[in-house]
Amino acid sequence: MAKDKSGYIIAAAFIGPGTVTTASLAGANFGFHLVWALIFSVFATIVLQDMAARLGVATGQGLAGAMKDMAYKPWLKNLFVVLIVSAIGIGNAAYESGNLTGAAIGLDAFIDIGIGPWAAILGAIAIVLLWSGSYQWIETVLVYLVFIMAGVFLITLLVAKPDLSAMFNQLISPKLDTDAITTVLALIGTTIVPYNLFLHASLVAKSSKGLDKQQAVLACRSQSARAISMGGLITLIVMATAMMAFFNQAATIDASNMGEQLKPVLGDKAQWFFALGLFSAGLTSAITAPLAAAYAVTGALGLSDDMKSRSFKAVWMVIILVGVSVAALGFKPLPAILFAQATNALLLPVIAIFLLVVMNKSQALGQFKNSWKSNIAGVVVVGTVVGLGCYKLVNVFL
Template sequence: MNASEESRLAAAGSGWRKGGGPPSLPEVHKSMKVPLKGSFFRKMLAFAGPGYLVAVGYMDPGNWASDLAGGAMFNYSLLSVIMISNLMAILLQSLSARLGIATGRDLAQACRDHYSKPVSIGLWILCELAIAACDLAEIIGSAIALQLLFGLPLLAGVLITSVDVLLVLLLQNKGFRHIEILVISFIAVIIMCFGVELFLSKPEMGAVMAGFVPTADIVQNPEMLYIALAMLGATVMPHNLYLHSSIVQTRRYDESIAGKKSAIRFATADSTVALTIALFVNAAILILAASAFYSTGHTEVAEIQDAYQLLTPLLGTGAASVLFAVALLASGQNSTLTGTLAGQIVMEGFMNIRLKPWIRRLITRLIAIVPAVIVIGIYGEGSTGQLLIFSQVILSLQLSFAVFPLVKFTSDPVKMGPFIAPRWVRILAWIVAAVIAALNIYLLYGTFF
């Protein structure tokens, strides 16, 4: 690296109030070597992984409830919301990877280094609420899957899922690649299950393609808008923006300007491919609900348990219900792994508090388990679908508090230096941020007035 390169890299970090500090997830930071030479495929393989951990959040059990309700109630109409949400996710996750690689900061650290302490604490609390809402969806989804497959009471399943911290700790100790391989394996299981489900449900392809075209009904119908916002919250997940900006730094890439720009390109390609797979999974859930439930008059299906019970008689084979439950269990366990990492990153980044991973995970689980146990105890097991959808609306409402700082930082030439996002990306990102904020304001107004 020559002197001019060094000065440009140094200038890129001059716009922060404070120094960078220690990296998040220090036990795996720069732990995976990226080859300096070699084929495109070899380098792509070295960078592949973080995108799939991020994609997990876009196909977690919270998405299932929103997608099932959307397909059963409104046929294929909300496929356009899934597609638009996914395109937003691809854009925002590319900015998240750019921030992490260019500055060496994850989004939480960047907020702490830029904003005053009261603002940082406020953003941290909001992010913790979002992680708890996401964890609530994971707990309920895994508990439902255990109930469907093994007949366990829902409360017992909720309590069993609290011990999955042991799996996360075991994998983290063995190396970050082990976590990535397990996550990709679970994603493969989900894809295979829904591939079979779509084959069995025989959807109308013409109507499916028409569903990807947005209509004015989505905004004009309050009930449809509520489900659409739940899908948005379930798809573009705020804690994933913090997660991605950290885990891209597990790669030991060349720290020169050219090396970082190359790393940004490969990380963007990794997350784009992974999120395209997530688009397929979310679309498949909604298409399955529309073809199996809406077309047969079962428009009231919003509970995952109802979907499980109806799939066998409607599709004519018991395998349909079993595959559905297996995919749900894989989805819940996958989300557990990434939720643990996101919680650790957020607490370390915003507050510079470093707890042992099992303590951090236990705190997050307790925050999510308590409302789940209370709601199930008071309202019964039939309340889980609405609880899942509500958790995704909470995520959507919190989203702007992660998106606006991310777009602001990656659009700042003083902070980003030669790695600032291209002009067209910045324009698109601000439009996306404004649309997300406007939709959430509209939802709040409709809810209270």
């Protein structure tokens, strides 16, 4: 993976079926009242991914390895290992089930054999691609499909002549209550994906070897900001089209009619095109999620991160199999995908706090340690996510 693609790989990783589904639900149910959560998510993703990229360039290793090396006491090192393995394992298993469910929904629109069988077939495809190591070209094709879909959403939005005044009024009237909190956490979880921090650091560490570190950091920072902002714009466009089709309308959004938001341009073919986009987004993320888990777990355990090593293969294999199993259990598709995103948001503070500590304490970082500005931004991000997570838990138990 070349250095000049890492930022776009990260953006493609979070533009999965969770993004399409969550953004559609947010727009359909809340209009633009939750755009504040998306704006925060894009800002937070840029801040955290910049830290991960600097870490990879400066140390030449991934986030998991850096965390473990920073722990001088054995008990702390063991704690890091347990938390990294459990957090990324649980998070990616949930995320993988959402990826496979979303892709299965897309395929089931073409050939109706059920979500479970399609999830199993997709899991097998992901296994074959990762086992061969030739997933890169497949990923590139699917990323293009996702961006083509984004273009159609944009054209649809323009043709539908959106009520810009209503959008602006909702934008400046942010909403956060018991009805909206799960969707807010899902928007955050689908954008600030914890596993992307591990994936980015590992990709950059490998691709920047032998390069000038200062130039590599500047290039990664610029590219990541562009790619992540583009991903945020795609999410916003999906929210807007769903808002125009469903918000304050008699119809309610579900898995069967989500593609209705594309009808102004595509007519009766809208559902099929939407299904194709959902499939391509799902398979892309279904490949990157287990890949990132493999980097994180092998780094934490001190095992080989070579894609052809047995330990590396074993980790992503477990993630895929768990994802297939959960997807095949028959959960309702949209709640399953939404739950996967919310789970990621609740796990995010654990990983983000560790990243902040590493970026301030690691001796290997040198000039690439966090500045006071980066620390303030990081604290704001972590504090906000922790606050939202606590708000969610309080409403669950009280």
